[in-house]
Amino acid sequence: EAGVAQSPRYKIIEKRQSVAFWCNPISGHATLYWYQQILGQGPKLLIQFQNNGVVDDSQLPKDRFSAERLKGVDSTLKIQPAKLEDSAVYLCASSLVSGNYGYTFGSGTRLTVV
């Protein structure tokens, strides 16, 4: 099966600019996650979707971050305006069902804010 697709792979922007990341999960996977991975740390959950509904966005900085999942398939994560501390790898993952099952991660988007 095809994996989780993410684009772009790399992005460099200046602080206060906006940026968007795109994710296409594995076909049929109902649950989609966006994680932020700062260099040298483990992934931190930003938002979890079940189909096209949000089930957990408690750690999403909502003053600058937003996410949507179109028709329960593709998802976009947006940052506006970006800060230096947003420099990280943004990982998208999906799973067939929610709960205690392994995720399949995409390769991520490496964001550098200068």
Add this chain to the structure above:
Amino acid sequence: GENVEQHPSTLSVQEGDSAVIKCTYSDSASNYFPWYKQELGKGPQLIIDIRSNVGEKKDQRIAVTLNKTAKHFSLHITETQPEDSAVYFCAASGSGGYQKVTFGIGTKLQVIP
């Protein structure tokens, strides 16, 4: 919320030796413990997982042990090979739907040929 601590942060072993990575978790309700391997430039990949009703699970050269009383779980890699070099993450999750998976900080494993 759940807190997962992982150590060591870096580990170097000779090819053929064993490697052990240890994790502790704080939430006694957690009952699912996956391990992920992340190679440079790639996303984490699930390599093995264990649920709280099992004390040990093995898959070829990889094994995971769980001590629920002590809230400890460990990854054991035997007969290490250079391709095992990567960053390994432990994680913990509670029961039921929509449970958040909390990751450890990661262990960078280097296997020296």
